[in-house]
Amino acid sequence: MKTISKLLLAISFAISVTTSAFATTVTAVSWGGAYTESQKLGYGDPTAKALGINIAWVDYSGGLSEIKAQKEAGKITWDIIDVFAMDTINGCDEGLFVEFDFDKDFPPAPDGTPASKDFFTDMPSKCAVGNILYSWNYAYSTKAFPGKGPKTIKDFFNTKKFPGKRAIYKSALTNLEIALAADGIKPGKGGKKIYKALNTEKGVERAMNKIKELCANDNCVFWSAGAQPPELLVSGEVVMATGWNGRFFNAEVGEGAPIKQVWDGQGLDYEYFVQVKGGPNDANGMAKKALAMMTNTEMLAGSAKYIAYAPWRKSSIAIMEAGEPWYKDGKTNMVPQMPTAPQNTKNYFLVDPIFWADNGTELGEKWEAMKAGL
Amino acid sequence: MSSESQQILTTDGIPLEVSLKKAERRNKIKAFLLVAPLLLFLIITYVFPIGDMLMRSVDDKMVTEMLPKTFKAMEKWNGKELPEEEVFEAFYLDFRQLVDEKREGKLSTQLNYTKNGFKSIIKKLRRKSKNFEEGNYKEQIMAVHKRWADVEYWKAIKRRAPAFTGQKYLKGMDMYKNENGEIVSVEEDRRIHRILWLRTLEIAFFVTLFCFLMAYPIAHLLATLPMKYSNLLMICVLLPFWTSLLVRTASWMILLQQQGVVNDLFVGIGLVADDARPQMMYNKTGTYVAMTQILLPFMVLPLYSVMKTISPSLMRAGKSLGGTPIVAFWKVYFPLTIPGIGAGCLLCFILAIGYYITPALVGGASGTLISNQIAFHMKSTLDWSFASAMGLMLLSGVLAIYWVYNKLVGIDNIKLG
Numbered sequence: 001m002k003t004i005s006k007l008l009l010a011i012s013f014a015i016s017v018t019t020s021a022f023a024t025t026v027t028a029v030s031w032g033g034a035y036t037e038s039q040k041l042g043y044g045d046p047t048a049k050a051l052g053i054n055i056a057w058v059d060y061s062g063g064l065s066e067i068k069a070q071k072e073a074g075k076i077t078w079d080i081i082d083v084f085a086m087d088t089i090n091g092c093d094e095g096l097f098v099e100f101d102f103d104k105d106f107p108p109a110p111d112g113t114p115a116s117k118d119f120f121t122d123m124p125s126k127c128a129v130g131n132i133l134y135s136w137n138y139a140y141s142t143k144a145f146p147g148k149g150p151k152t153i154k155d156f157f158n159t160k161k162f163p164g165k166r167a168i169y170k171s172a173l174t175n176l177e178i179a180l181a182a183d184g185i186k187p188g189k190g191g192k193k194i195y196k197a198l199n200t201e202k203g204v205e206r207a208m209n210k211i212k213e214l215c216a217n218d219n220c221v222f223w224s225a226g227a228q229p230p231e232l233l234v235s236g237e238v239v240m241a242t243g244w245n246g247r248f249f250n251a252e253v254g255e256g257a258p259i260k261q262v263w264d265g266q267g268l269d270y271e272y273f274v275q276v277k278g279g280p281n282d283a284n285g286m287a288k289k290a291l292a293m294m295t296n297t298e299m300l301a302g303s304a305k306y307i308a309y310a311p312w313r314k315s316s317i318a319i320m321e322a323g324e325p326w327y328k329d330g331k332t333n334m335v336p337q338m339p340t341a342p343q344n345t346k347n348y349f350l351v352d353p354i355f356w357a358d359n360g361t362e363l364g365e366k367w368e369a370m371k372a373g374l
Numbered sequence: 375m376s377s378e379s380q381q382i383l384t385t386d387g388i389p390l391e392v393s394l395k396k397a398e399r400r401n402k403i404k405a406f407l408l409v410a411p412l413l414l415f416l417i418i419t420y421v422f423p424i425g426d427m428l429m430r431s432v433d434d435k436m437v438t439e440m441l442p443k444t445f446k447a448m449e450k451w452n453g454k455e456l457p458e459e460e461v462f463e464a465f466y467l468d469f470r471q472l473v474d475e476k477r478e479g480k481l482s483t484q485l486n487y488t489k490n491g492f493k494s495i496i497k498k499l500r501r502k503s504k505n506f507e508e509g510n511y512k513e514q515i516m517a518v519h520k521r522w523a524d525v526e527y528w529k530a531i532k533r534r535a536p537a538f539t540g541q542k543y544l545k546g547m548d549m550y551k552n553e554n555g556e557i558v559s560v561e562e563d564r565r566i567h568r569i570l571w572l573r574t575l576e577i578a579f580f581v582t583l584f585c586f587l588m589a590y591p592i593a594h595l596l597a598t599l600p601m602k603y604s605n606l607l608m609i610c611v612l613l614p615f616w617t618s619l620l621v622r623t624a625s626w627m628i629l630l631q632q633q634g635v636v637n638d639l640f641v642g643i644g645l646v647a648d649d650a651r652p653q654m655m656y657n658k659t660g661t662y663v664a665m666t667q668i669l670l671p672f673m674v675l676p677l678y679s680v681m682k683t684i685s686p687s688l689m690r691a692g693k694s695l696g697g698t699p700i701v702a703f704w705k706v707y708f709p710l711t712i713p714g715i716g717a718g719c720l721l722c723f724i725l726a727i728g729y730y731i732t733p734a735l736v737g738g739a740s741g742t743l744i745s746n747q748i749a750f751h752m753k754s755t756l757d758w759s760f761a762s763a764m765g766l767m768l769l770s771g772v773l774a775i776y777w778v779y780n781k782l783v784g785i786d787n788i789k790l791g
């Protein structure tokens with residue numbers, strides 16, 4: 001079995017080698033759509049040009065099963081992968097990714113601040129380097145609430161003051177956090193208190209009850225694809241929806257949809273790049289070189305031209321501010337749209353990947369059991 | 375006198391029996407070579423992967439050989455109170471070894487499957503254990519995190535001692551084997567798999583039923599109409615079959631949501647009030663409607679191909695022998711279509727049982743099925759052994775249905791065309 005798959009891979013490799021040009025091709029794997037587009041235009045193409053290589057963007061649907069299968073088959077074809085925080089932890093533990101010596105591998109900010117200080121928070125594992133920060137915030141339909149709209153995370157759970165259906169994410173991730181934030185545990189800056197509460201059975205129960213209260217009588221729609229929340233709001237199916245800020249931005253600014261984002265109680269979540277151990281450009285060092293360049297101050301700012309996700313480096317914001325209006329349409333200021341902007345981070349939590357790596361399965365089971373009883 | 379003299383010989387002097395066998399053998403080899411590519415294909419794409427899954431689902435050697443000293447020391451432990459110092463010491467020694475080999479991450483992943491909460495405390499232990507002093511490891515390990523002083527976590531480690539285990543199958547039924555060797559259920563608020571199994575079976579059953587009820591008249595019409603109409607109808611059946619699954623699901627969402635086309639129509643003709651629009655999406659109704667439409671061709675086609683072969687004169691004969699149309703249909707026509715019904719129902723049921731994109735998109739709170747759970751463990755937690763176990767449970771369920779069908783109807787009585 002193993003030898004056969006090796007043989008097949010060898011053949012496909014031989015074909016790919018003979019058909020591709022002689023320039024080095026680094027394969028970067030990401031989520032596709034507008035997001036990969038922003039990565040390609042923002043830093044992929046400039047990096048490829050500067051280094052004289054090709055960067056091939058491949059789409060995948062997340063998770064580590066493909067790369068694990070590549071490793072088990074003995075032939076790895078990916079160099080760089082765009083992953084969730086939890087996947088960097090699990091993949092690092094499994095030995096799938098290269099561990100970084102952070103300040104040595106990644107360049108400092110223009111003012112000389114070492115990379116580890118320039119990035120927004122610490123990395124969840126030694127294999128990760130930050131790429132963008134996005135937000136789990138919520139938006140409401142300005143048609144449903146033309147006058148006084150909801151302003152806080154408590155308003156999202158207040159069905160008396162703001163009647164109507166809600167859309168929330170299908171899994172427990174971030175839902176338990178906002179439930180506690182709405183139930184009176186103030187996240188403040190970072191949300192440590194929320195995770196402290198969720199580490200106790202009582203806290204989990206409290207969060208589940210808050211969700212049950214909100215979703216009783218079929219009052220919730222559970223969304224699974226990122227395109228759903230703006231769609232549900234625009235069609236009038238729900239009046240408020242949690243979602244990813246980039247998607248809301250596209251609907252609100254890009255398409256002029258009648259929705260408005262609320263940043264109170266937002267959860268900041270992260271995307272990372274990892275470098276595959278034993279990938280085709282691991283030994284020659286090209287994958288690491290490309291990765292270091294793609295995540296420098298200027299390059300990261302580049303991607304925010306195309307999508308409303310925040311660059312990881314604090315120093316990138318200065319470049320954006322100097323270049324406003326930064327959005328590709330040439331008239332929208334991007335800094336206020338960033339999840340990390342000061343006016344958006346008055347009350348927020350950082351999604352804790354270690355907590356979810358620890359408790360994800362068990363909380364997922366409890367969440368499904370709760371949903372089954374709705 | 376001897377047997378040799380009685381043997382029949384061929385012209386070149388070889389006994390006939392041997393010669394015949396030789397010719398036959400050559401034919402056998404030829405026949406085998408002809409089917410060999412298919413056989414090889416089946417072995418590589420079915421038998422190997424399923425065997426591999428089976429091995430993965432019971433193989434637990436990895437943890438056994440990661441913590442050899444610990445498991446040896448644990449043999450004397452009664453498994454009730456916290457273990458003695460020697461268990462802690464053995465665990466510490468094993469753990470240092472793993473840290474040196476950079477394998478403690480794998481251990482943390484594996485133990486986290488058995489009990490959630492191991493990931494962070496093993497990371498913490500790795501950091502702290504560098505500065506451990508010799509002796510009294512129990513105190514030192516317990517000081518790292520309060521979970522290390524919780525006996526439940528040590529019980530969880532002990533559960534991983536055997537090299538082969540059926541724990542993953544028990545987990546798929548929300549059960550586990552406790553330290554006394556009894557099989558018990560997990561806490562009530564975590565019993566999710568049983569709910570999912572039942573929900574999956576329920577949805578698959580009803581979707582198959584609805585498909586059958588809708589497809590039977592369609593197939594009958596297709597088989598009896600003149601060719602020029604039936605061809606058009608056939609295209610109507612096949613067109614959605616060729617359309618992407620996601621497109622069809624999304625269309626149903628646009629049609630059925632509360633502000634959707636169907637509801638607008640109902641309000642427009644005054645069937646329901648504007649503020650009392652019925653909920654047809656994000657619940658089971660949505661799942662049934664969308665899945666039935668998607669799987670309908672799989673029922674129509676086998677039924678049609680069987681009905682096409684039934685001669686119309688049989689029904690006429692039934693009627694001329696005195697049966698009313700209903701009796702003639704029930705006694706003559708229906709039994710003849712059973713091979714098609716069997717094929718269609720099996721096909722629909724097997725496809726429905728493994729479906730998960732459509733229910734996840736249109737099913738709302740009830741949209742999670744067992745295959746979503748398998749995908750979750752394949753992609754997110756990387757617990758492939760648990761995913762394999764659940765996959766095999768699903769497979770054996772399908773095989774059981776096949777067996778029941780074989781007993782009731784007979785498997786040679788199945789016809790796809």
